[in-house]
Each structure stands twice: as C-alpha cells, then as structure tokens.
Amino acid sequence: MPGMVSLTLAGFLTLGIMSFVYKDNPIYKFCESIFIGVSAGYYFVLIFYQSLLPQLTDKIGLTGALTDSALAYYRQSGSLASVQWFNLIAAVLGMMMLMRLLPKIGWISRWPLAFVIGSIAGLKLIGELQTNIMTQIQKSILPLWAPQYVDGSLSLAASIGQSLTNIVLVGGILTGVIYFFFSKEHKGVFGGAARVGIWFLMVTFGAAFGLTVMSRMSLLIARIDFLLRDWLHLLG
Amino acid sequence: MRKPLILFPLVFLFLFVFASAQTPPTPVDSLQAVDTPDDAGGQVDLTWKPSPDEGRAVSPVIGYQILAAPAADSTFVPIGTASAGATSVTAKDRLENGRPYYFKIRAYAMDSSYAESEVAGPVVPKGSWWNTKPAYLRIVIWMVFVVGFILYNIRKAGKKELYIRPIAGIDAIDEGIGRATEMGRPILFICGLGDAAQAATLAAFSVLGRVAQKTAQYQTRLIVPCYEPIVFTICQDIVKGAYLNAGRPEAYNEKDVFFVVYDQFPYVAAVNGIMLREKPATNFYLGQFYAESLMLAETGFEAGSIQIAGTDQLIQMSFFIVACDFTLIGEELFAASAYLSKEPEQVGSIKGQDWGKVIFAGLSILGVVSVLLDENLRVHFFGFFRKLMLNE
Amino acid sequence: MRKEIPLVIMVACGVFMAIQFFVPHELPALIYQNLNKTVQVVGAVALVLGIVSLLSLHFAKINRRQPGYGYSYILIAFFFMMAASGFLPAKVNLGSFLGTGDRVEGSFYLNLYNYVLTPVQATMFALLAFFIASAAFRAFRARSVIATLLLLTAIIVMIGRVPIGPFVLGDWISDLADWIMAVPNAAAKRAVIVGVGLGILSLSLKMVLGIERAWLGGGR
Numbered sequence: 001m002p003g004m005v006s007l008t009l010a011g012f013l014t015l016g017i018m019s020f021v022y023k024d025n026p027i028y029k030f031c032e033s034i035f036i037g038v039s040a041g042y043y044f045v046l047i048f049y050q051s052l053l054p055q056l057t058d059k060i061g062l063t064g065a066l067t068d069s070a071l072a073y074y075r076q077s078g079s080l081a082s083v084q085w086f087n088l089i090a091a092v093l094g095m096m097m098l099m100r101l102l103p104k105i106g107w108i109s110r111w112p113l114a115f116v117i118g119s120i121a122g123l124k125l126i127g128e129l130q131t132n133i134m135t136q137i138q139k140s141i142l143p144l145w146a147p148q149y150v151d152g153s154l155s156l157a158a159s160i161g162q163s164l165t166n167i168v169l170v171g172g173i174l175t176g177v178i179y180f181f182f183s184k185e186h187k188g189v190f191g192g193a194a195r196v197g198i199w200f201l202m203v204t205f206g207a208a209f210g211l212t213v214m215s216r217m218s219l220l221i222a223r224i225d226f227l228l229r230d231w232l233h234l235l236g
Numbered sequence: 237m238r239k240p241l242i243l244f245p246l247v248f249l250f251l252f253v254f255a256s257a258q259t260p261p262t263p264v265d266s267l268q269a270v271d272t273p274d275d276a277g278g279q280v281d282l283t284w285k286p287s288p289d290e291g292r293a294v295s296p297v298i299g300y301q302i303l304a305a306p307a308a309d310s311t312f313v314p315i316g317t318a319s320a321g322a323t324s325v326t327a328k329d330r331l332e333n334g335r336p337y338y339f340k341i342r343a344y345a346m347d348s349s350y351a352e353s354e355v356a357g358p359v360v361p362k363g364s365w366w367n368t369k370p371a372y373l374r375i376v377i378w379m380v381f382v383v384g385f386i387l388y389n390i391r392k393a394g395k396k397e398l399y400i401r402p403i404a405g406i407d408a409i410d411e412g413i414g415r416a417t418e419m420g421r422p423i424l425f426i427c428g429l430g431d432a433a434q435a436a437t438l439a440a441f442s443v444l445g446r447v448a449q450k451t452a453q454y455q456t457r458l459i460v461p462c463y464e465p466i467v468f469t470i471c472q473d474i475v476k477g478a479y480l481n482a483g484r485p486e487a488y489n490e491k492d493v494f495f496v497v498y499d500q501f502p503y504v505a506a507v508n509g510i511m512l513r514e515k516p517a518t519n520f521y522l523g524q525f526y527a528e529s530l531m532l533a534e535t536g537f538e539a540g541s542i543q544i545a546g547t548d549q550l551i552q553m554s555f556f557i558v559a560c561d562f563t564l565i566g567e568e569l570f571a572a573s574a575y576l577s578k579e580p581e582q583v584g585s586i587k588g589q590d591w592g593k594v595i596f597a598g599l600s601i602l603g604v605v606s607v608l609l610d611e612n613l614r615v616h617f618f619g620f621f622r623k624l625m626l627n628e
Numbered sequence: 629m630r631k632e633i634p635l636v637i638m639v640a641c642g643v644f645m646a647i648q649f650f651v652p653h654e655l656p657a658l659i660y661q662n663l664n665k666t667v668q669v670v671g672a673v674a675l676v677l678g679i680v681s682l683l684s685l686h687f688a689k690i691n692r693r694q695p696g697y698g699y700s701y702i703l704i705a706f707f708f709m710m711a712a713s714g715f716l717p718a719k720v721n722l723g724s725f726l727g728t729g730d731r732v733e734g735s736f737y738l739n740l741y742n743y744v745l746t747p748v749q750a751t752m753f754a755l756l757a758f759f760i761a762s763a764a765f766r767a768f769r770a771r772s773v774i775a776t777l778l779l780l781t782a783i784i785v786m787i788g789r790v791p792i793g794p795f796v797l798g799d800w801i802s803d804l805a806d807w808i809m810a811v812p813n814a815a816a817k818r819a820v821i822v823g824v825g826l827g828i829l830s831l832s833l834k835m836v837l838g839i840e841r842a843w844l845g846g847g848r
Contacts, residue, residue: 006739010747017505017751021758024512031748032505033702036682038744039502040703041710044679045737047498052672086662090669097673100469101680110634110844112670113470117843118638119663120433121835122645124828128435129378132825136818137596141603143611165807169815170604176819177597180567182400183587197819201565202774204816205554206781207808212551213764214786216756226750276654333654363653372650386830390839433667435828438835438843445842465674466667468681470843477844494685495678499745501752513696530759531752537766548824550817557778558767566820570827573842581839585830592826 011231140173142166172200261289261297261343263351269339269359272326274372277333277363283324284353287343290320295346302327303340308355312340331361381595386588393584400583405544405562406575409443412518412542413450421517422457423447426507426532427471428523428547429500431464435570436548440523441474442573443546447520448478452487460493461510463503468495504528508535521545521560522569525552533559546572635838642836683707706740713737781808 016031093112100109144167148158178190179197186194228234265285272279282302290297299319303312304327318325318341331337338357344350416423425444430437444460451458460475462468472493479488496506508531511519519536521529522545529545529552536543537559545556546564556563564572567589574582645663648656686700713722713736716729727736767779787793788805834840 006743010743013744013748014751017748018755020505020508021755024509029509029696029699030702032509033699034706034744035502035505035748036497037703037706038710038740039499040497040679040682041707041714042737042741042745043498044675044707044711045714045731047672047675049731051668086659086665090662090666093666094669094673097469097670097677100677107630109469110473110630111637112666113466113473113843114634114637115641116432116466116667116670117438117470117835118641119645119667121438121638121832122642123649124435124438124832125642125646125836126375126379126649128825128828128832129382130375132821132828133382133592133596134374134378136822136825137599137603140600140818141607143607144604145608145611165811168811170600172812172815173818173822174597174600176816177593177822180819180823181590181593182403182571183398183590185399185401197816198774199777200812200816201820202557202777203781203808203812204550204820205557206778207785207813208551208554209558209764209778210782210785211789212555213760213782214789216760222750222754224754226747274652276652276657278654363655365651365653367650367652376650382826382829383833386833390834431671435824435831438831439827442831442840442842462678465678466671468678469674473844474842491685491688495681497682498675498678501749502745504752505748527753527756530756530763534759534762548820548827550820553820554778555763557775559763567823567827570824570831573840582834585834585839589826589830592829593822596822 007231011227014227136173140170142170144170171196176200258347258349259295259345260349260351261292261295261345262287263353264300264341264343265353267339267341267353267356269337269356271359271361274364274367274369278331278361279326279328280331280337280339280359280361281324281326282339282341282356284341286321286323287351289343289345295349296320297343297345299344300325301342301344301350303342303352304331305338305340306335308338308357312338314342333362334360336360382588382592385591385595386585389584389588389591390581391584393580393587398580398583398587400575400586403564403568403571403575405546405564405568406572408542408544408562409447409520409572409576410450412520412544413447413454413456415542416451416517417454417456419517422459422514423451423518423520424507424511424514424516424536424541425458425460425520426523427460427462427467428521428525429463429503429528430467430524432466432470434524436522436524436546437464437467439546439548439570439573441470443520443522443569443576444471445474445478446573446576448475449482452479452482452484455484455487457489458492459510459514459516461496461503461507462494463496463498463500465495465498468493500526500528504531507532511535511539511541515539516541519543521547521556522564522572523547525549525556530555530559536560631841631844634844635841639836639838642832646836679707710737710740713740784808 013031013034016027017035019025020028093115096108097112098109100106144163146159146162146166148155148162150158175193175197177197178193179201181190181194184190264287267282267284269280269282272281287297297320299317300322301314302316302318302325304315305312313330315329315331316325316327327339336358337360338355339359340355341353342350343353413423425447427440427444428434428437432438448458450456458475460471462471472490475493476485476488476490479485496503510516511532512535516536516539519532519541521532521543525532525547529547533543533545533556543560544562544564545560546569547553547556548566548569553563553565557565571586571589574586644656645660648660683704686704689697689700713729714731718728718730718732718735720729722728722736727734727739729735729737731737764779764782767775784801785805785808787797788802793805794802831840
C-alpha cells in the first residue's frame, strides 16, 4: 500500500477508536466493525495454518510425505505408532467438537470438553499445592529478632529495623490469611486481625495501582507522538 | 648445517623419554551400576572410586570415558564421559528400557594412555511407577491433609448448618440480578480473557451457572460475549443447561451467548460498544483479566451499570477495586459459587479450605517461634515438622 | 447418558492427570505431552465454531434489520476479505494498492494487519491512560478508610518512583515507596496467593470428583 494512504488509514482508525472516549458515535461503530472483522479474519487464517493444519493433517499422516511414513510403519509393524494414536484421538475429539454445528448430535461435543476440563482440573490439583502453598510457608518463616552486625559489632538500630520489618511481614501474611477465613465470624480479636489484614491488602492494591499508572502514562505519550510526528509531521 | 644435526639426537632423546614414561594409570575401583530410581527409564547410575593417579605428578588422569555393552564379552562402545574428580555419573545415552547392559570406565591419562575398570552389570534400565523423592512424598503428605480436610467437611456438611460469613461482593450478585430484573435491562457476564486452563475461568464458569439459573427464573436477559473459543462453547453449554434446569429452555437465546473475537483490543472495542448500546443494569467481570480490565469497568460505569468483578491476579484486582462497585478478592472468587449454590457439599468445601488456612498459619507460627528459640536460646523443636512438610 | 459419559471422561482425565504427577514412567509423560496437542486441536475447532457464531449473529442482525445492521455488513465484508486473501496463493496480485494473496510480505492480509490491527491496538493500549485517569479521579473521592488507604499508597508509590518526587520532597519518599513494595505489599501478596491456592485446590478437587459440574450445564 502506498505510504500516505496506509498512514492515513491508520491515523483515521486511531482517531475513530479514540473518539469513543467522548461518546459512542457512528465513526466509532464504523472503526469497531472494521477492527473486529479484520481481527476475526486474521486469527481464523492464523489458527488454521498454525494449529489446525499441522496438528490434524500432517501428524496423523493425511498429507504427502507423512502418509508414506505412516503407511510404511503400519506395513512393517502391523500397528500404529503411539504418536499416531494420540493424533487420531485428537482428530476424533476435534470432529466431535465440530458436531456442535448439528443440533441433533451437538451434545457429543461435551466429550472433548470433558476431556479438556478434567485434565486441567487434575493438573491444577497438584500444581497449586506445590507452588502456592508450600513455598509461601517457607517464605513466611522469618526471625522476629534479627540481629544486624555492622563492622562486627551488634547495631541496635539496624537490628530493630530489620526485626520490625520481619514482624510486619509475618503479621501481614497471617492477618491477610485471617481475612480470607470464611467459616468464622469476624468479630472480637479475630475480627480485629481480619481488619488489619484488609488494610494490608489495600496497601498492596494501592502499590500495584500506583506502579501501573506510571507505566501506562508513558504509553499514551508514545501514541500522541505517533499522531503528531509520523502522521501529521507536526513535530520535527 | 650443524644445528639440525645437533637437534636430531635431542628430538630422539625426547621421544624416547616420553615413550618410556607412557605408563597407563591405575583404573578406577569398585565400579557399581544401578538402574536410576524415580526416572522415566533409559538411565543407569554409575559410581566408582576415582583412580589414585588423578593427582600423580607425571601424566595424571584427566578424565573418564563410560563404555557400555549388551554382554560382558561383546564390544564396549563409549556412551558418555566424566571429568577427573567425578565419582558418579548418570548414563542416559543409547540405553533402552528392558535390556541388560554392562559398563566399564576407562581412565585416561594426559599422555593418552588409559586403563579400563572391571565390568559392572548387568543392569536393566526401567521406568519407575512412583516417585519416591522426598519432595514428592511431601506433596503426598500435604495432599492427604488438605484434601482430607476438604473431603471430610464436604461429607460432614449435610449433617448440620455451617456458618459462612457474609461477603459483600457475593451478596451483591443476587442484588445485581434483582436490579436488572426490576429495571428490565440485561445482565452482561464476561468470563475474562483467560482460557479454560486458568483456574479463575473455571471459577467464573460456576458463578455463570448460578447467575444463569436465576436469570432464567426471573426472565432477565443474560448477555455473554466470549473471548476464548473453548470458553465460548462451555459458556453456551452452561447457560443452556441452566435454562433447562430452571424449566425454561424456551427462554434461552443462543444469540446472547456468542463469540466475539480472539484478540484483546478488538474484543474490548466490541464489549464497550455492547455496554453503551444495550445499557446493561449489571456487569459481571469474573475470571482472568489483563490490561482491558479498566477499559471495561470504566465504560460500564459510564453506561450506569452496577459492576461486580472478581479475579485472582493482583494488579487487576487493584483496578477492579478502584473502578467497580464490588470486587471479589482472590479466594472470594473461588468461594463465590459455593456461596451462591448453598448446597451443603459446596459450603463444606469452603470450611475445608479454612482448615487449610489453619494448617498454613499453624506451621508458619510454629516455624517463626522455632527460629526465634533456635537462634536465641538454641532450642530446637521444629526440625521434624520442617523436614516433614517443608524442606527440599 | 448425555451427562454421565462426559462426567466419567472428566473424572478419569482428572484423576489421571493428578496421579501422573507422581509417576516418572515415560507412558504418562507421553500422554501428558499429547494432551496439549489435543487441547490445541479442540481449541482450533472451537474457533471455527466461534467464527460461525460471530457471523451468524451479524447475519441475523442484517436479516432482522436490527438498529445498526449496516455496520454488520462492514464487519462481515472485512472478515471475508481478510480470510479469503489469507488463503489465496501468493501469485494472485490484487493490484499495487491492495497487495498480493497469501500471508507474505506485501500481501493484502499483512497490509491490513499492519495498517488496521496494529495501530488500533496501540491506540487502545494508549487509551488505558485515560481510563486510569478517570478511575483514579473517581477513586479520589473515596470516603471509606480502606479506599483512602489504597489511594494513599498509590500516591506514595507513584511519587516515590519518579525522579521528581525525591527531588522535591527529599529521599524519604522513595525510601518509603521501596519499603511499602518490599514489606506490607509482599506480605499481603502472599496471603492472597495462599488463599487463591486453596481456592483453586478445592475447586479442582470438586471438579475431579464431579461435585462441581456447572460446565456440564448446571447442578445435579
């Protein structure tokens, strides 16, 4: 595409999508439709070539070179290689999924879905325990009195500082966990601990929010720079 | 012309001295070969006592070669190496499961002379059916505890009423549905941009099921625009099934649970458009979210919707807390479906989760106290627990 | 039977996947590796279903002359242009303005990607700043103690992390921001992670045992 036309198209779409900040309008709707149409087409072609074609056809040996090798293996051994079996299963499950388009037997698409969901749930069952719970206990075992040495002698100020830090860390973890207690009423000492826990949580959310705000601002500046410099040549 | 003549005998002498010094090193001793435990097979662990000539002054041993053969008297072929100083190696090349192998170690000296050890074997490499490493055993112990608590509470659940504290975000779900019904406006439910492999998405599925059941009863329109293709098909099944269970299959509109596009920002553009045009009374954002969380929540606010969000990602939680009316923080998202269902089994599982937290807090406190006593009073008492439950 | 068989498949797959974690043998490893492939295939087919859903929704809009149906024409037209050009061979030349077929450099498919998708995506991402600003503005009027705490932390972290903050206020502000990040922030993060971990554990357990079956279309 000639440079000026393509840049104008990009610039028009950029402004069209931005116009939504003001309010919903025909130009936004127009740009939105183009945007969705192009994206849907893009991913349709991409996934066809990247996952469907290589996973389904090539590997179960429906295409050229691999057909020969699969057949040769079959003639030699009288059976399919394990990989080919798995590909066959994948293909069958894929076909079952496609049955959804037929109202009468659409229910069969639940088989591949059950396969996917069950496997995921099984994997999560073990993975979470290992990564999220066991390691967190290890991290929360900290010395509440942490003597610090400067030039070989005990520094009281540094020791108190580090000890306080550790106490806050351990306290934050424990009160935070108490906040997530569901089966006990949050009142009395327990309720107090839960309230401290939510304070800790809010500090964490504030920190996350603050950090992200800073990074997003720089993105906006970069985009305005594109409009003014690359498209309209207003900046040198 | 004289110089070369002088050099000649010198070179000869040099070669003579070196050739006579090429003494083979002492071979390695006590070579042992065992099938590698806790592996997928095809591996053999070899251990030996190193050659005493590793440190000799002239032409020391510089490395070992691992040789293997299918029979003690057949030709041994090299299958790996080990550097000087090593006393063990895991041989993994060219070994097949279920066949016997014999092994030899060849110690090489600097002057490329070598000596071979005695033959070890036969060893038949095979895969193990259970991992006995302590790290795995520890996970089994944890599983038994935590899963045991959850299962125990699920079983016990039917017998007596369990207390569950109120959670504002979850109570708001019912209110949100009621609000939409009163106003005669639709509900928008977004399962996030994660795929079905993400736990937050799975949690969103269960909440969608409860919400759909209620919208079916109240005859409120439920719009579910989907991002991920597999998630889309599951959402269709969930909503359709919920309408069927509620006895109103005719009220289910297939066109209201639809796939939009598998691309973050086009998806946001489309959903924002839906919010502004359909003006939903209540928006649900449950599942995995990325940068789009705020764009959705802010647009929803502009459109005047009550918004309820829930995710397990920290940064997005912070955005949702700022922009939404109610946010399910972390575990609350996973508890939501159990809360809404009020089925004893589901409520029992929440109680089980709490027991998990008790173990967590208990072990943490024990650990902290033990570190305190250990470092200051030299009292050790936590070592056993630490080994059993935590250490690598 | 329509619900039982999927349930059996799910429980079997779930139990297998949980147990294979402890089995070093190559057979479960092989099955595990191939699971990913199967999920990919099922996902690719699901995308076809999704596209069918998208198109049928917009065709229905056009048929019923719903408000804004004109935009559905645009969406459908661009989808088919994009898909068709992607499947065309590279030999086909659509003219110097549009480009060639296939997905090669200079093709219509890549041109649309480069001049429509990429800039609009960048725009949307940049728009986030507006949304953040408006959300922050709303939050600034927060009246509860908790919300104030959130905002206060956000402000400290923001000011502490830009060079001008310490320059105007002194180094203590960046020290405080660093301490917040390293201590209370880290503590609460762990509490969230533990809670989420237990939640996921319990949810997957209920799924593997067939107690949670919302995905199958509702309760028992």
